Amino acid sequence: MRQASIVGQCAADDAACSRRHPLQPLAIGSHFHPDVSAEISGSATPNLVLQSADPSVLAVEGGALVAKQSGASAVLISTEDGAVVDFQHLWVAPVTAVTLAKRDGDRIGGAIGLAVGEDVTLVPALWNNAQRLAGDPDAEWRVSAEGPIAILRDGSSDRRRLKARVPGKATVTVAIAGIEASVDVEVVP
């Protein structure tokens, strides 16, 4: 109906977040925090609510979209009194691979070297074969050796900041939906 749109909540300069557009399928188990807007002739944007056509595939919980199982579901964008102003069909897919990228979107292809005191922020990317998936997953981070690297939260559910503390080597691993990705980190003086 071309009156409203759903995009992800992210800063304009956040390259990793800007890829989390729901034009990509949402990863099963992930949350998508939508930013809904409407452009209606002769009217400012009314109060809008989201409603899923098939909550077994894609649920609306506390304003977020939660991907439950593979499939497609319409998400209705309605006024508070129930008039649908638009809808969008969104897809949900399983995660088949996880990769790591820097915050600017640059994919991590090998080991990372850091000097003591430096830090780097890593973001896991979710894939269904060759297709990148959207959504914020619940990620579990761990490091093979506590000494050289500290893994710091930065407020995101999946993103982490690696802080180089003392010289040494460690392997950092992220696990999402039972699938892991790792990167070797060397800290030098």
Next chain:
Amino acid sequence: MNRIALAIALALAAGCNPTLSAQSLAPPGRAARLDANEGFWGIQSYRLELSRGIAIAVTCNHGGPCSKLRVTSDDPAIAEVHDASFGVMQPNGGSAYPTNQATATAFVVVGKAPGVTKLHVNTDDGGRTVYVTIAPPPAKALPTTAAR
């Protein structure tokens, strides 16, 4: 003679009923299709094929946007109906007053569960019945089969 008069009256009544038009695309691999069941005297009813979890927007027209549109579903657990605000203007004055326009009148149907049911579209200008079939999501197709 009475039968001919009755047939003409029914035909005129059918011609006075509103027409429905789909206004949204079916997503890939899913059904969202509205067709008219036409008889000798014109459109008798409509049939709507929709996949579970899919929505379709439909406008109602009767020489202009339908007035006092009311749409009900016999089984909302199979097909849910929502009022829609479709922000486009459509001609509303007929040939005598061609410059007048009104906001399009629309509703959205959502496929909730596989099955069949009916929608009843009522307006000040008459009504229509829509026979609805909600299909389950397709199984993975064999590469030797193509169906639409």
